[in-house]
Amino acid sequence: MTLAFALSQNVVSAAYAAAAVLFIVGIRMLSSPRTARRGNWISAVGMLIAVGFTLTLAEIDDYLFVAAGLAIGAVLGVPAARLVKMTAMPQMVALLNGLGGGAAALVATAEFFRFAGAAGSAPADTVVAAIFAALLGPLTFSGSMIAWGKLQEVLPGRPVVFRGQQLANAAVFGAAVVLAALAAVAENKAMLSLTLIVSFVVGVLLVLPIGGADMPVVIALLNAFSGLGGVTTGFILDNNALIIGGTLVGASGTLLSILMGRAMNRSIANVLFGAFGQIAAGGPAAVAGDSGVRATTAADVAVMLAYARRVVFVPGYGLAVAQAQHDVRALADILQARGVDVRYAIHPVAGRMPGHMNVLLAEANVPYDQLYEMDQINAEFPQTDVAVIVGANDVVNPAARNQPGSPIYGMPILDVDRSANVVVIKRSMSPGFAGIDNPLFYDSKTSMLFADAKAALESLIAAVKTV
Amino acid sequence: MTLAFALSQNVVSAAYAAAAVLFIVGIRMLSSPRTARRGNWISAVGMLIAVGFTLTLAEIDDYLFVAAGLAIGAVLGVPAARLVKMTAMPQMVALLNGLGGGAAALVATAEFFRFAGAAGSAPADTVVAAIFAALLGPLTFSGSMIAWGKLQEVLPGRPVVFRGQQLANAAVFGAAVVLAALAAVAENKAMLSLTLIVSFVVGVLLVLPIGGADMPVVIALLNAFSGLGGVTTGFILDNNALIIGGTLVGASGTLLSILMGRAMNRSIANVLFGAFGQIAAGGPAAVAGDSGVRATTAADVAVMLAYARRVVFVPGYGLAVAQAQHDVRALADILQARGVDVRYAIHPVAGRMPGHMNVLLAEANVPYDQLYEMDQINAEFPQTDVAVIVGANDVVNPAARNQPGSPIYGMPILDVDRSANVVVIKRSMSPGFAGIDNPLFYDSKTSMLFADAKAALESLIAAVKTV
Amino acid sequence: MILIASVTIFVLAVFLGFELIARVPTLLHTPLMSGTNAISGIIVVGAILVGGASEGTLERTLAFLALVFASINVVGGFLVTDRMLEMFKRRPDE
Amino acid sequence: MILIASVTIFVLAVFLGFELIARVPTLLHTPLMSGTNAISGIIVVGAILVGGASEGTLERTLAFLALVFASINVVGGFLVTDRMLEMFKRRPDE
Numbered sequence A, B: 001m002t003l004a005f006a007l008s009q010n011v012v013s014a015a016y017a018a019a020a021v022l023f024i025v026g027i028r029m030l031s032s033p034r035t036a037r038r039g040n041w042i043s044a045v046g047m048l049i050a051v052g053f054t055l056t057l058a059e060i061d062d063y064l065f066v067a068a069g070l071a072i073g074a075v076l077g078v079p080a081a082r083l084v085k086m087t088a089m090p091q092m093v094a095l096l097n098g099l100g101g102g103a104a105a106l107v108a109t110a111e112f113f114r115f116a117g118a119a120g121s122a123p124a125d126t127v128v129a130a131i132f133a134a135l136l137g138p139l140t141f142s143g144s145m146i147a148w149g150k151l152q153e154v155l156p157g158r159p160v161v162f163r164g165q166q167l168a169n170a171a172v173f174g175a176a177v178v179l180a181a182l183a184a185v186a187e188n189k190a191m192l193s194l195t196l197i198v199s200f201v202v203g204v205l206l207v208l209p210i211g212g213a214d215m216p217v218v219i220a221l222l223n224a225f226s227g228l229g230g231v232t233t234g235f236i237l238d239n240n241a242l243i244i245g246g247t248l249v250g251a252s253g254t255l256l257s258i259l260m261g262r263a264m265n266r267s268i269a270n271v272l273f274g275a276f277g278q279i280a281a282g283g284p285a286a287v288a289g290d291s292g293v294r295a296t297t298a299a300d301v302a303v304m305l306a307y308a309r310r311v312v313f314v315p316g317y318g319l320a321v322a323q324a325q326h327d328v329r330a331l332a333d334i335l336q337a338r339g340v341d342v343r344y345a346i347h348p349v350a351g352r353m354p355g356h357m358n359v360l361l362a363e364a365n366v367p368y369d370q371l372y373e374m375d376q377i378n379a380e381f382p383q384t385d386v387a388v389i390v391g392a393n394d395v396v397n398p399a400a401r402n403q404p405g406s407p408i409y410g411m412p413i414l415d416v417d418r419s420a421n422v423v424v425i426k427r428s429m430s431p432g433f434a435g436i437d438n439p440l441f442y443d444s445k446t447s448m449l450f451a452d453a454k455a456a457l458e459s460l461i462a463a464v465k466t467v
Numbered sequence C, D: 001m002i003l004i005a006s007v008t009i010f011v012l013a014v015f016l017g018f019e020l021i022a023r024v025p026t027l028l029h030t031p032l033m034s035g036t037n038a039i040s041g042i043i044v045v046g047a048i049l050v051g052g053a054s055e056g057t058l059e060r061t062l063a064f065l066a067l068v069f070a071s072i073n074v075v076g077g078f079l080v081t082d083r084m085l086e087m088f089k090r091r092p093d094e
């Protein structure tokens, strides 16, 4: 079956440019929460235009092929997007990203096979672009899948390390590059297939030694890679929608990983090759009852909160684990009804994704004007009566400020220890992502409420009601 | 004489792209005063690259022609740039801008003549672009020259108006468009020449009825036009350096005129067709001694200043007229040496160019961290002991805040009337650019120091030294 | 010339991309990540084009697989981003 | 295709231009105006190209005039901008 009309290549090229403009406008609108949702749909419309006009091209004649592919994609994609839990977002992004990278690899391979099979040799820039995509794509695919496995806890989250690892990795990567070069020169299909396989292995080797908590940085980087995969395919097919769209994704992934690295005060190289989080296993396994640690009860905390003038909630990764976002909101509502000034302090790398806490609290309908960024809220802690830490650890660790030897030294933190009282809700004395002890817990103004965040907040709600 | 080598078109195209990137980087660096100067040179290097690589093209064989043109340009441009006074910057920009627009018109005309003379017909897009440039260029040239004349006071600054003017203008502009269309269809040289002439007339008619003080908006708009002229020429010659460079200029001119309009709370249409400033001639010609106006002496003001904790200087157009920027700085230095907290409040449209006051004060070596923008400083006036208005008027007129009928109602102003004392330095009670009375002068906390700004500041310096 | 035009477009997009992304507040970084992720599914266009141009079964199979992968990426990406952004409200309106 | 590539480049430059200019503080608006003004002198390249390609005396004269105009614009524009920017210093260093 074919379409009754076929638009000229020029019209379709114009449509691709229009699609690219819609992507640009869409991302521009992501700069404010008020316009962000519309922006996302504008990008989607750009996608629709790009796909729709592609179908009008004369050389596209097998609509069954296209319809089947899109249908299978939709059948798998829609429920996945609908059913995934907000707390599982990092995995979801990793998964989708891997698929994008895989698609780029497949397209480049199919195109390479097509022209390697044909008579005469292909233009040099096409070959180079195809090789580049064949190098990037499988790595993006396998790396993203490993990241997904670690986050989903299908694979061990701890860095998997062995001696000489970096040397081995470098060797494998070198092999991939050499193979790719050979495949390009010889326009040889078998050589290209080998390149694909080795690149796949590189992805696995690259991500396995990285700790689960560093995955967001890795995902952002792989996101940039899948964007670049799109760019190279765009060069092969001379398609501006792919070039521009892919570049925007590349810029986004690159900038996000840089920003995350900066917020953790670590370089990207350190994230990739530092096997951070390794020490977690051997870290301090201190338990409640430690010298100088003051445990408290929900009833005591409830009184403190009920009579406070200002309370600041500091959510962290534990909030996501316990899925306690609705409970923190419920507690905040009750306190606000009593006239307490309630705020949320959001550290840029709290949780395991940039903006992780924002998404969770938004899900619980917390109005975003109650969310304060680090720089804004740090000035306010001295006027705060109670800071309630809900499953956060590293992002409130004063060692970052005053222990030059600490692995997180220099990382900007939330200065909760400047408020009058600190309540820490967590299950034990065990450390957070960085695997280090937290002097805050031993501070004289700190009391520890040892419990799962959800359970603790529920009992606090009950207790505050009776005050 | 010819060059010994000729680079391929591809290399030159790459050089054009590189030049465009340097323009982009250069403008990006204008976003901070620390990097701005280097940014300007980076743009200049981009220009050099574009010109240099153009010369390597095989079809460029008459180097005498090029060398002569560049040399004459440099011989005229260098001294002009070196000798122009900082206060005459608006005129200078108008003049240079007119030349750019004129060049775009000439290039498009030469190209049109070239292909209209040749056998066969030119590609449609080339013709359209040439016509567009022929419409825009002469208008930019003549309009800029009129603007220059008004600012240089060679021409009357007042709007030149007559009944039915807008109708007449519309008719002439319509004629230009029709002629342009005919020239395009017939590829006729005479028709194009006529278009050029009529477009020239349009420029004159457009700018003559605009008041001298609105010239900066006009210049920014004409700047955008000359950028667009470059873009169209870029389309004719398929040259990305012209397309991108021209577009950046177009964006800059457009945005600047919009920002200026917004700061004056007027639309661009109102600026162009409102003949604003016309009423100035018939405005209130009140003189010192008016009921409720309190005149003061340098000695009195000196005492006030010497014992103040915080003084805010508010420069305006009168500072530029009197060229008193060095004197205000000298006075500020003396006060600072006495421990007074001195600041400068910069209104976005104070003076006659965006950033006019910044340039003048920078010339007097005032560190730019003492310059406060409107939003920052407005919060500070209630804690200010003395606000000293040096030749400003409209930008401190409270009528903008509280007289709904006023022509400037709604324009954001500096809230100097919220400080404890206000001293206004100007020569008379005559109005500023908007031609309206200023209730501030009748305020009980205001004292007027009637004098030329430079003279007044000099006597204040002398007087403060004796306090 | 075509290659140079493409490279120019790429370079402009790089500059524009960084300017645009730098404007997105931390608040929206997770949706930004999944939203751009959906945009990277534009490779779906490449899959359709290559699938349409290919004759060999192997090439067509590869293209088909790419089509499925990319479609999941696009559909899932935009929907999941929308689900997240739907939750960002200034005032709760339960 | 060439035309579409040029239009795409133009459109990207429009978006990029507005992002870039919006970042320039008011403080620097006058130098911005004269600096971009100098960049608009890029038309000098057009004058050289057309002058080189033309045979007729009229065309060459027009191109020559354009060359002179544009050169003044470029040279004067960059120099005058530099003079202004030279004056912007955080701390005076007389």
Ligand SMILES: NC(=O)c1ccc[n+]([C@@H]2O[C@H](COP(=O)([O-])OP(=O)(O)OC[C@H]3O[C@@H](n4cnc5c(N)ncnc54)[C@H](OP(=O)(O)O)[C@@H]3O)[C@@H](O)[C@H]2O)c1
Pocket: A213, A214, A215, A216, A217, A260, A264, A315, A316, A317, A318, A319, A321, A322, A348, A349, A350, A351, A352, A353, A354, A355, A356, A390, A391, A392, A393, A394, A395, A396, A425, A426, A427, A428, A429, A430, A431, A432, A433, A434, A451, A452, A453, A454
């Ligand atoms: N956001 C990002 O983009 C990103 C990216 C990469 C890395 N990181 C890193 O991740 C860390 C984030 O810091 P963070 O303070 O949010 O988290 P964290 O330092 O990892 O600490 C989380 C704490 O939550 C507690 N917890 C876990 N499950 C809990 C539950 N069900 N109920 C209550 N508490 C629970 C844990 O203590 P117990 O086991 O005692 O309960 C743990 O100490 C930083 O080190 C950051 O550099 C973030």
Ligand SMILES: NC(=O)c1ccc[n+]([C@@H]2O[C@H](COP(=O)([O-])OP(=O)(O)OC[C@H]3O[C@@H](n4cnc5c(N)ncnc54)[C@H](OP(=O)(O)O)[C@@H]3O)[C@@H](O)[C@H]2O)c1
Pocket: B213, B214, B215, B216, B217, B260, B264, B315, B316, B317, B318, B319, B321, B322, B348, B349, B350, B351, B352, B353, B354, B355, B356, B390, B391, B392, B393, B394, B395, B396, B425, B426, B427, B428, B429, B430, B431, B432, B433, B434, B451, B452, B453, B454
């Ligand atoms: N900056 C821009 O980009 C721009 C662009 C277009 C329009 N405008 C308009 O220009 C106006 C700027 O406001 P402004 O407050 O700076 O100026 P203004 O309202 O025009 O007032 C300037 C005042 O300076 C006084 N003056 C003139 N020469 C003087 C001298 N030698 N010594 C002392 N005082 C002198 C004049 O009073 P005397 O004659 O009594 O001395 C006059 O009232 C606004 O209306 C704005 O909308 C600005």
